[in-house]
Amino acid sequence: MYQQMIFVNLPVSDVDASKKFFTELGYTINPQFTTDDCACVVISDTIVAMLLGKRRYADFTTKEIADATRTSEVLLCLSAESREKVDELVDRALAAGARGSGEAVDHGSMYGRAFDDLDGHTWEVMWMDPAAVQG
Template structure:
């Protein structure tokens, strides 16, 4: 069966710092799709974050590029396999230079925390009890 993929393209101000940040979270950089302007961050088999220098990102749009430290242009939400994995990933992001954002969401069957990366893009990490999803 065909697995549809998502490529989230994000402008970054310092490509090397952003690559270091995401590798410190445990993700890998795919060198086949990375160069001096782009880093392909493999999040899973079907999710890739494409980090683009501001200048290169600008070649894909005629719109003003949002400054994610001042405005919200997107909330990227990723699932986690457990509450502990939510905490582990967010804690690694904070240790790597990310910033905690929002309040911890704990509704029993669902648990989530969020962080902003080095450029202010918000990443929400969420666990949901599989029994709640099924029923």
């Protein structure tokens, strides 16, 4: 069966700093698609973040590039297998230089926290109780 993938393209100010940040979160960099102005971050088998230096990012759009530290351009949400894994990933992000974003969300069967990466992109990390999801 075909596994559809998502490639999230994000503008970054410093490709090397962003590569270091995301590897500190436990993700890998695919060297086949990484250059001086672009980093391919493998989040899972079906999720890839392409971190593009702003000049490289501009090659793909005629629109003004948002400053994610001042405006919201996108909210990215990653699932986690447990509440503990939510805390583990967000805590690693904060230790690697991210800023916390908002308060933790705890609805019993759903738990999440968020952080802003080095360029201000907001990443939410959420866990949902499988029993609650199944209804």
